[in-house]
Structure formats: structure tokens, C-alpha cells
Amino acid sequence: MRLRASVCLLHGFAAMFLATVALAAEPDLAPGIPNIWGVWLGTNGADVDARYRSTPWPAPDFTEWGAAQSKLLMTPETPDECSPYGPVVYMGGGGFFPLEIARTWKGIVLLSEPASNPRRIFTDGRKHPEDLDPTWGGHSIGRWEGDTLVVDTIGANGRGRPLNGYLSGAVSSRVDTTPRLLVSDQLHLVERIRLVGGGQFLEDELTITDPKTYKHPFTVKHYWQRRPDLELLEYFCSDNRRPDAEGHTESAQ
Amino acid sequence: MNISRQLVLLCVSVLVASAAWAHHSFAMFDLEKMVTVEGTVKEFQWTNPHCWLQVMVPDGKGGTQEWSFEMGAMGMLARTGWKSTTLKPNDKVTVIMNPLKSGAPSGRLLKVTLPDGRVMGPGGNAPPPPPAG
Numbered sequence: 612m613r614l615r616a617s618v619c620l621l622h623g624f625a626a627m628f629l630a631t632v633a634l635a636a637e638p639d640l641a642p643g644i645p646n647i648w649g650v651w652l653g654t655n656g657a658d659v660d661a662r663y664r665s666t667p668w669p670a671p672d673f674t675e676w677g678a679a680q681s682k683l684l685m686t687p688e689t690p691d692e693c694s695p696y697g698p699v700v701y702m703g704g705g706g707f708f709p710l711e712i713a714r715t716w717k718g719i720v721l722l723s724e725p726a727s728n729p730r731r732i733f734t735d736g737r738k739h740p741e742d743l744d745p746t747w748g749g750h751s752i753g754r755w756e757g758d759t760l761v762v763d764t765i766g767a768n769g770r771g772r773p774l775n776g777y778l779s780g781a782v783s784s785r786v787d788t789t790p791r792l793l794v795s796d797q798l799h800l801v802e803r804i805r806l807v808g809g810g811q812f813l814e815d816e817l818t819i820t821d822p823k824t825y826k827h828p829f830t831v832k833h834y835w836q837r838r839p840d841l842e843l844l845e846y847f848c849s850d851n852r853r854p855d856a857e858g859h860t861e862s863a864q
Numbered sequence: 865m866n867i868s869r870q871l872v873l874l875c876v877s878v879l880v881a882s883a884a885w886a887h888h889s890f891a892m893f894d895l896e897k898m899v900t901v902e903g904t905v906k907e908f909q910w911t912n913p914h915c916w917l918q919v920m921v922p923d924g925k926g927g928t929q930e931w932s933f934e935m936g937a938m939g940m941l942a943r944t945g946w947k948s949t950t951l952k953p954n955d956k957v958t959v960i961m962n963p964l965k966s967g968a969p970s971g972r973l974l975k976v977t978l979p980d981g982r983v984m985g986p987g988g989n990a991p992p993p994p995p996a997g
Contacts, residue, residue, distance in 0.1 A: 656989045693913065706989040707940050724939050725913075838993055844939040851911035853932075 645758050645806050650711050650842065651813050651835035653704035663812045663834040665704045671790050677824035684773050684791035693848035695747040696726040697771025698764045698800055702815050704833035709841045719753065719760075724843045732762050739765055745796055747771055762802040769796035797823040811837050893962040893972045901931060905955040910948035912938050915987070917973060919957060933959055933973040936987025943990040955979050 654663050673681060701710075701723055708724035718734035732753040739750055749767030753760050773791035794800075803816040813835040820828040903921035915935040920928040935941060951957065956979050961971035973986045 652990055658992065707937070709990070725937065836993065838990070840993055841943065841990060844942060846912050846937065846939060848913050851909060851914065851916065853914075853916060853934075 644755060645760075646810065647712050647760065647804065647806060647813060648714060650709050650838050652709050652838040652841060653706050654812070654834045654836055655704050656706040657836065659812075659834075659836060660808070663808055663814075663836070665833040666831045668792055668831060669829050671792055672826045672829070673790075674822070674824060674826055677793070677795075677821075680793050680795075680824070681773070681791045684793060693727075693852070694771060695728045696723065696730075697747060697767050697769070697794060697798075698730060698749050698751065699794055699798070699817060699819060700772050701726060701730050701748070702802065702817060702833055704815075704835060708846075709838060709843055710835060711843050722843055725846045725848070727846075727848065732760075734760075739763070745769075749798065749800070758805050760802075760804040762800075762804065764800040764802070765798070767794065767796065767798050767800075769794060769798065793824060794819065794821050795823040797821050807834075813837070892964055892966070894965045895962050897963055898960055898974065899963050899971065901959045901961065903928070903931065903957065903959075905951050905953055905957055906930060907953060908948070908951040910938060910941075915941055915946075917951065917957075917959070917976065919959060921969070929969055931959075932970040933961055933976075934971070934986075935973050940987030940989075944985060944987050946984065946987065950984070951976075951978065 653665070655665055671677070671681065701721060710724075711722040713720050713722065715731075717731075719732040721730040721732070723730070728748055730748050730751065732751040734753045734755075736754075737752060739752060743750055743766040745766055745768035747768055747770065749764045751762050751764040753762040755761075771794075773793040799820040801818045801820075803814075805814055806812070807814045815833045815835075816830060817833065818828055818830045819825070901919065901921050903919040906918040906920050907916075909916040909918070915938055917933040917935065919931045919933065921931050923929040958977040959973055960975045961973050963971040975983050975985060977983050
């Protein structure tokens, strides 16, 4: 009887130890971490304080390769419209679809309603793998610098939608002649994410370095408004691909 | 001809700017025309990447012709007041749309008048948050 009690006590101590280790390995649960969690909606198109409106994409400073690729994206030979998102487009700040930020065992997951792929930001102290295989979303690691989450992303396959191609149409358009801002597999994205406006807005300062596509790095700021009243809905893009067959995309004409 | 092209309006740039869709460009639509079509709902497709409204429209020859109207994504509709049941087969509707340039019986839905008189849009930005408090 005494032996059984001792074993139970040992099991209890072991469970407490493992729970302590788990919390230690979960930095986003640490006290003082800003409350970035929940549902957000991009302020693009919304009537909000001018301080929280996204900065526009700069005029492109393309390399020769980047210019050619941008031009290609404005012809009917465009990528599949239902392609997953790359890491930059994920943070585009549009007002059509909400974004949800959630904690996980190894860091942070961002869910964007129309994106088939969750975006993971590891905050468990790991580094980028040396033998990183390319993925649509790339490999993101984050660390807290005071109240700012600094996220470093590499390893994107460069096949996602162009940065400004989402709202303006990922396919060819004779209406919108804005050059498509793509990124390549050489993208190095650094983001500084923090709460602003008393915690009601989220700021993401994105610095895009992509020497294959752009001659110089550039920085934009995108904003979201906290929207606990919204929920992310299901979005299965290939559910009803009628436009391709019925002339509702220019490429089909 | 009951396909009543009553309204052929130029200069719809405001609509173009406000009704930006999520998935593809507008190049296939004649954005300088707004056409009104009246008919009976055959099917309301509550789907992504776009919702679609299928309407049987009198062809002026004693028969009907099926028209297809493209709308926004499901979430864009849901957050602007739509439900999957907002329209049902046999509902009488009036649709204002930008027709396809190709002349096919199809277009980009701008507004639809429901049987109860409500006028709904094609989905768009989520509405502002509710007032605090």
C-alpha cells in the first residue's frame, strides 16, 4: 500500500515536471506577451484612423528577371488562381477576409480565410534549417523584442500570388494595369508585428529583400483591426471553378 | 424580348472601384454596361471561390434561357447579410449586372432584388465593427 502511494506520488511529481518543461518551451505563454491573439480584419478599404491605414506598395524597382516575371503575370499564362499564398500575400491586410492568430505548442499559427495553408511562425528558439526545402509559405521563426514580434522568413518557393495580385486580380486584366509585384524563391522577409492603437490594431512592418526580383529592399506597413465579432469561414477554392470554363477569366476568352 | 436591357449606363467607375472581387480581374465584363434582367431562380450556388446565381429568363420566344451571375466569395456574402438560403429555386428576382463582353448569357452581379423587396449586393468588405459598449 505504501509502495503504491509512493509510485502515485512519483507520477504526480513527474507530471508536474513535464508541465513545467512544456510551459518553458512555450514562450508565447510567458507573462507579458502582448495579446495579438484572435481575429483581425485588414484595414484596406475600411474607414479607420489614417494612422492605421496600410502604406501603398512602392513603385517596383525590378531586376531584369523581376520585370519579365511581372509582365508574364499580366498575361493569360498566369499561375493557378487557387494556388496557396506566399508569406507576404498572407499579410496583405485586405478587408474581404479575416485573419486569425492562434498559439500552438511550437509557436504561432496564422489562419487566413481564403488561404488553404496555415502560416506557421516558430517561436521555440529554433533556427532556419540549413537544408531547407522550399514551401509555399516558407519557413518563419519569430522572437519577441519587447512588445514586438520579429519574424524572419526564408524558403518560400516563389510560386505564390503576386503581392498586389490578389485584389487587383491574379490573372490578366485590361482594367488594372498595375505591375504585379511578385517575390521569388530568394525572398527574405523580415516582419515587425506589434499592437498599436490601444491594442485595437495590429501593425505588421514588412521588409522585403529579394535580390532576384528587386534591385533594393523595400518596406511597407500593413494594418489590421481587432474584430472579435467576425469568424473565419470555410474556403475551399477548387469547390466551384466555373469561371475557367465559362469565360469569366480573360484567359478563357 | 423580356431580357430587358433597360439600363445601359456609362461611367460606372465608382462601382468598379467599390466592388473589387477577390479572385480574378474584370476584363471579361463590359463594365460600361449595366443591364437589368428579370427571371426566376433556378439555383443559388453557395460556393467558393465565388457564389453563383442561376436565373431562368424569358427569351421572348415563349421559352426561357438560363443566365449565370457571378458574385463574391462565400465569406464576402456571409458578412454582408447573405445566407445560403437567401435565395431559393423559383424565387422571382431582378438582377442588375455587367454582362460578359462575349455576349454569353452571363455577367457580374451588381445588385439583386429579392422577392421580399430587399436589394442585396454581390458581397464585399466586411461591415464596420459594432459600436463599443
